[in-house]
Amino acid sequence: MSQVYTELCDVDPMQDDITVVARCISIWHSHAKGRPNDPWSLDAVFMDPVGNRIQATIRRESMAKFGGLLEEGSCYRIRNFGVGENGGKYPLLPHKYKINFFKNTALTRMNRPFAYWVASRMMSNREQRWSLKGMTALVTGGTRGIGYAIVEELAGFGASIHTCSRNEKEINERLEEWKGKGYDVTASVCDLSSKEQRKELIDTVSSVFDGKLNILINNAGTTLLKDATEHTAEDYAYIMGTNFESPYHLTQLTHPLLKSSGNASIVFISSVAGVMALPSISVYAASKGAINQLTKNLACEWAKDNIRTNTVAPWAVKTTIQNSQENIDLKIVEAYGALMARTPLRPIAEADEISPLVAFLCLPAASYITGQIIVIDAGYTAGGFKS
Incomplete structure (x- = not known):
């Protein structure tokens, strides 16, 4: 026996x-x-x-x-x-x-x-609960910022990863770096604003991982700080297309691969702006709020397929996206300075302070967690004051 x-x-x-x-x-x-x-x-x-x-x-x-x-x-x-x-x-x-x-x-x-x-x-068996060996992952926007930190985290747990970026030079540099670390990472050049390129990306992922995918990290996104009255139709289309339409479509495309794996996890990267009101960021906040609600719906709808869905919502993170917008109104800068000063721990996180939670949500140890929007904010949403 x-x-x-x-x-x-x-x-x-x-x-x-x-x-x-x-x-x-x-x-x-x-x-x-x-x-x-x-x-x-x-x-x-x-x-x-x-x-x-x-x-x-x-x-x-x-x-x-x-x-x-x-x-x-x-x-x-x-x-x-x-x-x-x-x-x-x-x-x-x-x-x-x-x-x-x-x-x-x-x-x-x-x-x-x-x-x-x-x-x-x-x-x-603790080793099995805290390992991603044998699992496959797609991380969008994985060559910089939070996406880069997520690739490193998942690879460290043993996952095989495919990532994408619009910047071919950046991809090649990262692949060389990851190869030196012994990580199993492949990558594609992809503009996620293009519906056709999104389809090509998933075809590539299906080929690389033999038609199965355990993990999808919808990380790629953009931001734009403007008062609500100043947003143009083009601004709206750009932000909603990048932050909501693109990850939604990618998630639809990957569903057959996730289902085929028999045990899958989706993690969206959202924002505190999708949880509470912040100044001069209305359309961005709407895009992240949409992601948050999508998370809950997919968690219920796809549970039958053994697909878990969660969202990580960071506060301010030190990434290149923060420096991508020029000519920000000084009043907006001052407003955010005041908000960050009220953050209990410290105002700005490093990308590798976000990635561990993302990786955890993909582990077997998190097998009972789905439909959650988890905030990482150094205590900001707990009360918004600093003693």
């Missing part, structure tokens, strides 16, 4: 549920010499060499957490399967939902308690 337990713990919980369950059942079935007529019971599968500790835990917790999904009795049979050649002793689901392993019937559907029990036991 200890061999069964060891093999179960080696199953990769990051695979899709059907693969996990099929593998676990295969392992137990291959060791079921003494109980060939009952190879499906949870108490048998999870018996450890010490005794019935695991069995007792499952008996207690399974009924509390999964209710009617598991049959109570001498054996905790999995009600999600049709067991046996004729659908088994407990035909509790419509025929089309049954899985007949004896006849190698195609796996068509299953609920997930058994897979989750196995995964939860293996996820106790």
